[in-house]
Amino acid sequence: MPSLKDLRLRIVSVKSTRKITSAMKMVAASKLRRAQTAAEAARPFAERMERMLGTLAGSLAGQAGAPAMLAGNGKSDVHLIVMVTADRGLCGGFNSSIVRDVRRMTAELIGQGKTVKILPVGRKGREQIKRDFGSNLIEGFEGLGRKGITFPEADMVAAKVASMFEAGEFDVCTVVYNRFQSAISQIVTRQQLIPFAVAAGEEKSGELKATYEFEPNEEEILATLVPRNLAIQVFRATLESQASEQGARMTAMDNATRNAGDMINGLTIKYNRSRQAQITKELIEIISGAEAL
């Protein structure tokens, strides 16, 4: 049975924890609003870019001379996984769900006899995956987008991926990130970046349409469009991930605040009961003492 003083201290400590979690919830909520607008605003561009590239890829399909970044280099021995997580914790299952997916994917690929390289974006993912696949990790990025991610930052990541591809360090690149659905649900998404994966439905509609004219010519457009697309897709993944992070944190902190509240109630009842029990005990002692005289 804890003493009254212990209980009092417990209550104080839980109360201050509640203050912290509820403040974090508010901060996350306001950041979420900004991040969500940014993520939703970036969707149309990325989607149209994909559609345009899909058309191009469709019209170039089967032709030699398509850039390797679009068509792949014909191999799939070395996989690069770009793992987008947060730099900070305290956001529920946000980071762990990404790490779990990456872990499963890595194990699968290794089982198929492939080599896997993991490029972590964000500190938390790196820390969590180090234990199982530390040897697969390569130099990643941390501290991106402290004040909301900007395009040049995403471009930096994309540039690294592109230069690695040109150096022949991997054959297939997939990005794993949390797609923002709502504040309480984020979907772990795998998106293949290299070679460019054309959605099955899109390819068909591309065939039905008339062939496109290209100005200046297909190669030149592709040469600029393909790296651009890579940067855009990375940008979009980071934006989505950022919005998801704030959403996840808001939900997690909301739960924590509520739990702290419940705990305070429980502790307060316990405190009052034991206080009363003690008073009763003292009274009995005084009365029985008086009677004995």
Place this chain on the structure above:
Amino acid sequence: MAEKIQFELVSPAKLLVSEAVDMVVVPGSEGDFGALAMHAPMITTVRPGVIDVHDGGKVGKRIFVAGGFAEVNEERVTVLAEEAIPVTEITADLVSSRLQEAREAVADAKSDAEKAVAAQRLLVATALEAAAR
């Protein structure tokens, strides 16, 4: 004209314009082109310049774009711009600061890649200046 063409202008940050208009004049890398409804499908790169949106017999909106891509088909023009600013929002301050920054970048550039980036920035800034006039 009865038929209209759906004009969409998107930048990485947001969807800027999405409306049905009569004609769009886009600064393609090989010359300006006007896109009307039933235009032959085409994909082209866009150089820094001004997009004129024609609607109801006059030029409605004028928007500066800093390069990008355009996709045209029978019912739609999609311009993917790296940056887009409505011409009415271009100020002299913006133009001069951009020009100065670009010139500094050109002067500071060391590697070939940096030089290319800086030259591109100067090109954009010069086009912006031209658009403001």
